[in-house]
Amino acid sequence: MDKFVRFVNLMINDMTYLMDESLNEMAKIREIQKEMENAEEFARQPAQYRRERESALRGLERQAGTYVQLGNSTLALLKEFTAETKKPFMVPEIVDRLAAMLDYNLDALAGPRCQDLIVKNPEKYKFNPRGLLSDIIDVFLNLSDQGEFARAVAGDGRSYRKELFERAAAIARKRGLKSEDEIEKIRLFVVKVEETKATLEAEDDVGEVPDEFLDPLMYTIMRDPVTLPSSRAVIDRSTIKSHLLSDTTDPFNRVPLKLEDVVPNLELKARIDAFLLERRNKNTAFDQPPEDIVNMDIVTE
Numbered sequence: 001m002d003k004f005v006r007f008v009n010l011m012i013n014d015m016t017y018l019m020d021e022s023l024n025e026m027a028k029i030r031e032i033q034k035e036m037e038n039a040e041e042f043a044r045q046p047a048q049y050r051r052e053r054e055s056a057l058r059g060l061e062r063q064a065g066t067y068v069q070l071g072n073s074t075l076a077l078l079k080e081f082t083a084e085t086k087k088p089f090m091v092p093e094i095v096d097r098l099a100a101m102l103d104y105n106l107d108a109l110a111g112p113r114c115q116d117l118i119v120k121n122p123e124k125y126k127f128n129p130r131g132l133l134s135d136i137i138d139v140f141l142n143l144s145d146q147g148e149f150a151r152a153v154a155g156d157g158r159s160y161r162k163e164l165f166e167r168a169a170a171i172a173r174k175r176g177l178k179s180e181d182e183i184e185k186i187r188l189f190v191v192k193v194e195e196t197k198a199t200l201e202a203e204d205d206v207g208e209v210p211d212e213f214l215d216p217l218m219y220t221i222m223r224d225p226v227t228l229p230s231s232r233a234v235i236d237r238s239t240i241k242s243h244l245l246s247d248t249t250d251p252f253n254r255v256p257l258k259l260e261d262v263v264p265n266l267e268l269k270a271r272i273d274a275f276l277l278e279r280r281n282k283n284t285a286f287d288q289p290p291e292d293i294v295n296m297d298i299v300t301e
Contacts, residue, residue, distance in 0.1 A: 004088050005088050005091055005093070005094060005245065006245055008081075008088050008089060008094055009093070009094060009097075009242075009245040009246060010246075011074060011077065011078060011081075012078075012094070012097055012098055012101055013246070014070075014074050015071070015074045015075060015078060015101060016101050018067055018070050018071035018074055019071050019075070019101075019105050019108075021063075021067040021071075022064065022067040022068045022071045022127070023105075023108050023109075023117060025060050025063055025064035025067060025068075026064060026068075026116070026117045026119055026122075026125075026127060027113075027116040027117065028056075028060050029057065029060050029061065029064060029119050030116055030117065030118060030119045032053055032056060032057045032060070033057070033119060033120055035053065036053070036057075061124070061125065064125045064127070065124070065125045065126065068125050068126050068127045069126050071132075072126065072128075072131075072132070075132065075135050075136070075139075076135065078139055079135050079138050079139050079142070082139050082142035082143055083138075083142045086142070086143060086146055089143065089146075089149075090143075090146055090148040090149065091241075092237075092238035092241065092242075093238055093241040093242035093245060094242075095148050095149060095152040096152045096155065096156075097242070098149075098152070099149060099152035099153045099155075099156050099160075100152075100156045100158060100159065102136060102139060102140060102153075103153060103156050103158070103159035103160045103164075104158070104159045105132075105136055106133075106136055106137075106140075106159070106164060106165070106168055107159045107161075107164055109129055109132055109133045109136065109168075110133060110164060110167050110168035110171055111164055111167070114129070117129050130171075130175055130177060133168065133171065133172065133177065134172065134177040134178065137168060137172060137177070137178060137182075137186065140186070140189065141182060141185055141186065141189075144185060144186075144188075144189040144192075147196075150189065150192045150193050150196050151196050151200070153193050154193045154194075154196040154197035154200055155197075155200055160193070160197075162190055162193075162194055165186060165189075165190045166190075168186075169183050169186045169187065172186075203280070206221075206275075206276060206279035206280065207279060209221055209275075210275070212234075212268070213268075213271075213272050213275065215235055215236040215239050216233060216234070216235055217235065217239050217243075217251065218236065218239050220236070221272065221276070222234075222235070222236040222268075222269075222272060223236060223238075223269075223272070224236055224237040224238065224264070224269065225237075225264075225265040225268045225269055225272070226240065226262040226263060226264055226265055227262065227263045227264075227265050228240070228250050228252065228257065228262055229257070229261050229262070229263065230250050230253055230255040230257070231250050231252035231253045231255070233250070233251075233252045234265055234268065235251075237262070237264075240257075240259070240262060241259060244257065244258075244259055
């Protein structure tokens with residue numbers, strides 16, 4: 001299990017890098033192609049400038065092809081693994097990063113930036129944005145029955161938006177990428193995420209938090225604080241587990257570190273639990289907003 005979790009961590013790292021590079025290269029290619037579309041205007045530019053832009057385009061095309069093909073194969077692997085097994089993807093040190101990566105790429109493919117990815121002859125680079133969108137939706141569907149995954153998506157404050165999933169579902173329906181049963185499954189997943197998001201926001205409404213209760217790297221409230229043996233730093237167990245997947249040293253002094261060497265800080269955990277209980281008891285009477293309707297019938301151009 002530990003070895004597979006490490007493998008999953010590396011796969012997410014690769015996926016994050018390859019997708020980011022692929023989509024960035026496509027956006028740059030589109031920018032130069034649009035510039036060259038106006039042949040008269042482009043011809044009026046200095047010869048040196050035209051040569052530089054043409055050279056830049058050739059370089060981008062070479063790089064993009066490599067990134068896209070590697071990204072395609074990595075996403076296909078992620079899709080296959082999440083269809084077969086879910087537990088390794090739900091561990092605390094993986095699930096939040098996985099959700100954030102998927103949300104970010106869904107935003108790139110179905111959000112406002114997707115127009116930047118329309119390039120001439122995309123097959124030249126093996127670039128198929130509809131196929132990528134379909135595969136990313138499949139990963140969401142594969143994990144949609146996991147409560148930990150819904151919680152991780154709900155907690156992604158950077159990229160998650162209900163409207164993004166509505167638009168992705170509308171594109172998938174219009175382009176025939178997903179069946180009506182799959183579209184309904186997406187809708188139900190978003191309902192679950194929205195409910196979880198409301199719960200998380202209520203839980204997080206605890207007012208000012210003492211600094212000693214905050215994770216020094218993530219700046220979130222620690223739920224399972226541990227003390228690192230050499231630096232004596234106190235950090236949440238999930239944070240140090242995630243760190244150790246790619247770096248087997250203490251993040252505060254670079255001394256070699258194994259997870260089994262960390263020491264549970266039970267006294268601090270008891271104080272954090274008491275603090276949260278006290279604050280939540282004060283917030284028991286809050287107005288519950290009416291449930292938002294998740295609309296999957298948006299028509300896109």
